[in-house]
Amino acid sequence: MMFLKRLRGRLIDLAFVIVGVSVLVFAFIRMIPGDAVAIMLGANAEVTPERIAAVRTRLGLDLPIHEQYVVWVSDVLRGDFGVSIWTGKPVIDEIAAHVWPTLQLTLLALATAVILAIPLGILMARLRGRRGEAFVQAGSVVGLTIPPFWLGIIMILTLSAIAPGVQMLGYVPFSQDPLGNIARLILPAFALSLPIMANLARLLRSTLLEAMQQDYIRTARAKGVPARRVLYRHALRNALIPFVTSVGIMAGYLLGGAIVIEQVFAIPGLGRLILGAIAERNYPLIQATILLVTCSFVFVNFAVDVVYAIIDPRISE
């Protein structure tokens, strides 16, 4: 009962967040100086003011901003996200064309981070107080602080020096060339996963060490359970609860990193779409893309809450 009540409360929060974001996005992108029309018509002083006015009217930019917002929201609620100012294609189609590379990249980065963070976290916990601890700790701080885009640039420069023939830029659909697809995504996914991997490994280390101090562990040890088994069966299980929560939160941040990584590796994903749309003040496209990204972020967090409630018996009582 308690659980359902909480769920309802979270859903209401969710709705507020999404509405708030839609207002903010709408207002912010119109605060960027230089409007779509000026950029569309280029650095060209021979354009008559009448023509600029006509284009503004056609794009609906002549209405007061709150009216523009109302028009947009009522269209969105009917499932109409508008058309791209530049290509005249529906915004939904543009997003659909760009969503796969980003989805693949972020999922691959997340998987890489999780798969490598667990053994690293355990290793760091086991090294506690031994030689080598400082080394591993330092490594994790480096991983945490290296900007993924810088790492990406270093990676492609290094690889091109070592193996000049390897083609590692861009994107090939998996269905077309599975190997080429994976090969092109490995480097950017790794660069993207590094800070998250370090973050998760450090978290796992501290929760593991904390778990090892608990009474039930002492009990298990006293009963003569082998040390390894104590670690993996008892301590790790409990330590994974906060770990899972963090994975969910990190998944949202991956999208932000992906925007920059896509520039470096020339991947035609949502990041390129958003940056390009901002550069050309393509309002309908920016609004729809950012709304989509926000909704996925919020939704992932919501899902984490639910999962957390399910796996932690203290919450789902």
Next chain:
Amino acid sequence: MDRLRKSFIASGTALALTLSLGAQAAPLEVAVDSSPSGLDPHIVTAFSSFQIIDGTIYEGLTALDADLAIVPGLASAWEISEDKTTYTFTLREGVAFHGGGTMTSADVAASLNRVLDEDTGSPLASRLAAVEAIETPDDSTVVIRLKAPSAPLLSSLTTIAIVPAKYAEDTETLQRAPDGTGAFRFVEWQPNVAIRLEANDSYWQDGLPKLEGVNFNIVPEAATRQVGLTSGQYHMLPNTDAVTALQLQSQPNVKLQDTLELAYSLTGLNVTRPPLDNPKVREALNYAINRDDLVQAALFGAGVPGGPLSPALTGFALPTEELACFSSDPEKAKALLAEAGVETPIELELLVLPRDDTKAMAQVIQQQLAAIGVNLTLDIPEIGQFVQDWRNSEFDMFVSLNSGTIEPDDYFYRTFRTGGSTNVFKYSNPALDALLDAGREETDVDGRREIYAQVQSALACDGPALFLAYGQLYTAMRTSVEGYEIYPNRSLGSLKSVTLDN
């Protein structure tokens, strides 16, 4: 730890397995740094648009070769009347538009009128200012009658693309889906990703184009473009700067071509804002700048200090030695400021075009002017903001790049004549205006040379711009690319003769 090592080995193997050494057939993969701002040949002004459409998708009545000589384009021949006011063009037979239909004189007339039509808002309109009437006696003849002789006409016509007559009133479709007569046909534009062109099978020149197609990949990150070229993923980085070129020079499988730019870098001065309204102050700024140092520091020596005209226009450009204020002399600069009654330090803002070379120049200029007590604050906005401020003359000073052509009139008329369409300096000088008008009507070569020498002298020292430099322009390409010729005006028109040897 073992698991870690294993996964690295696994990923390395996967990479090695997909090691493909560019063994695919054409198209030619070109990497460009920014998305074009539309593809309508009568509307766009940016280099990013021009290099994609000029000579590839679109053609004009006349054309330029790589040495900048005027050669026949869609007109196979022309005759000029005795009084230089009537031009009769004979059109090529059998030229088809990509979207279907044969090109006739009606399309040519419609294209020229579209440029002249105020509703189009074409930046090229001033190039046809002398046109009085356009007649089409038959399908393959176009007669252009002028109000007065116009020396730049044939050169101007190289820049005016011929499009189907049906677009006369339509200023939107061609921005997204160009339709011309060139060797390559537009296929698709994936915004911020790529623009794809394919060979035009019914191109009028036999045996051309030789490529199956051209893909313009939009790759904003410089390191990514370079790696893409060295790894063979891209075949060409056109119209790139000296820094990139120098970094690629030592790479195997990469070759460079270079030429002197027609475009020039300049520092523009808003002459409505004190103290820049005072000619003596403008002259002082000229003396304060050391252009040789600027070329060394900002262009890595790959360029020449330049005056109002590119040295590539050998028939017209005055050597900079003949322009007094081009020798750096900070003491004289200070004396001129004192003479003008200006109190130093002067605080001004410098608006900077967001490109690597112009940013570097801005820093050098900031340092050089500080030495005479002119303190600059740099404002480096993103491109959209720059364009808006520039267009509205919202600046004290700016650093930017202006394009050039083979015609001196194109350098000066729009930019420096009173009320000129790109005269963002708000400069007005009646004596200069008279010279510029005379330069258009004078058709005798020696007469024009004399007029434009006077124009250069008038602009060089106390005009509204500090002319800085003409850079060396490079194209970096794979050694498998044959038949490319770099054009000083950044046109990629020679792509139709290019072959890719795999």
